[in-house]
Amino acid sequence: MSSLLNNSKSKVTCTNCALYESCIPKYISRPKLETFENIIKRSSILHKGDYLHHQGDPVKSIYIIRSGAIKGYMNNNNGDEQICGFYLPGELIGLDSLHQSNYKCAAVSLETTTYCALPLNKLDHLCTQIVELQQTMMKIMSKVISFEEKMLLAACNKKANERVATFLLSLSKRYKHIGYSSNHLYLPMSRREIGIYLGLSSETISRVFMQFQNQKIIDVEPKMITIRNMSLLKDLNHGCSKHKIIEHHVA
Amino acid sequence: MSSLLNNSKSKVTCTNCALYESCIPKYISRPKLETFENIIKRSSILHKGDYLHHQGDPVKSIYIIRSGAIKGYMNNNNGDEQICGFYLPGELIGLDSLHQSNYKCAAVSLETTTYCALPLNKLDHLCTQIVELQQTMMKIMSKVISFEEKMLLAACNKKANERVATFLLSLSKRYKHIGYSSNHLYLPMSRREIGIYLGLSSETISRVFMQFQNQKIIDVEPKMITIRNMSLLKDLNHGCSKHKIIEHHVA
């Protein structure tokens, strides 16, 4: 099945991939890129509801989304769902699992999704061969840590409308990064999933969307948000009025 | 001043450091460890309220806490404080900043703190020389991403008492990892700071602490929490009754 995709038509390479500008290969110089390309397993496909990996599966690869969207989630003991994150084209899945041998979360596709796989058993060696790869991996991971912290701050300290603003701006930035529109945001996930991710109920997500629409900040469609007033959205993102600063001594 | 610390007494090395077992050098074989040791700047000291770095400072090193505690925080536009994280002995500061040239957050010591510095301009080269270092760095960063996700889930989906339970268990695990007691938890930070970190008010932190004390789960002292019933605490940590699971198709 998927071998059809691998071999048919003109050969897909990293350099002619639509995501080249926002993916790892951009940072690898030409002679070494071939080594990298030989390791990558390219263009597997998942349909909506298919799993990239289940909870407990052995960690064997890092995955890079080429198109579509993936949801990472886990069940806690009570049978509740917790969403670790959403993965869009150009983003890496599995960076939170490199230190363990089995996945603590599952990754399921929200729509038809294609991806590349980077086998872990070859990554270490590849990093020593290609210095740029090692540097790029560390920078990407640092960026992810930074992103997670930002979302953590948002989830902790902000009110519902501010959280939703942060979420929309995050989507906008990520879509822009891969060359999509930063104003027309496709939503591969449901209101309920956004709610779980942000720690809010699906009803609250609906209500905030409607509130933003009435304030002419966004236009709401079931699977699409159009940003009409970016600056107002950014104000909401920065705004958070819960805690006051305390000054410390300067070293 | 600090040169006194560097040169006096018997030389402090990574191998005779109290944190050896839970720090990077453990994963580096002996011949190469010397190279690593020559790069590390050892045993700088900060007093309570001193800054490791300010918001906007250039990112030049990764720091490893040897003793004490550091709080990472940033101000948003409204003049409110947001806490990115607390750093305990054996933990690395700056992993969220490797992808940028300037710090977006400040790091201030909550008590007398000693640390080592790992200069970034030498890290890349060192990683190519020492494969274990590169592997260890990636695993540590992966662990941090995983930790951040866990805290994010806690902050998002859990109620106040469950968040506090998660926080205490996180401290317990981290103290245990460096050979401290997992039941007697020293709190270098104030109730207010715990509150900001967890997205709760300081009063709520107080009230939950008192509630746990009445339930004989913990004993509360101003700067010390003693865990009396670990399993009840873990039940609270896992418990979260906000969202129901939806089943997806299996690939």
Added chain:
DNA sequence: CGCGTCGTTGAAGCCGCTCAATAGATGTGG
């Protein structure tokens, strides 16, 4: 066409925030 899911909207209740007061802890200078 009927069913299930998703999204929206309304009403009621509760959790945690805010404000405020007191007690306890800490530090400072006389």
Added chain:
DNA sequence: CCACATCTATTGAGCGGCTTCAACGACGCG
């Protein structure tokens, strides 16, 4: 060493935002 000032922690009362429960319309899929 004590008196005072300052900051932190605790406790109470009232309120607001978000959840929960419920109903309904829209949409997609068999």
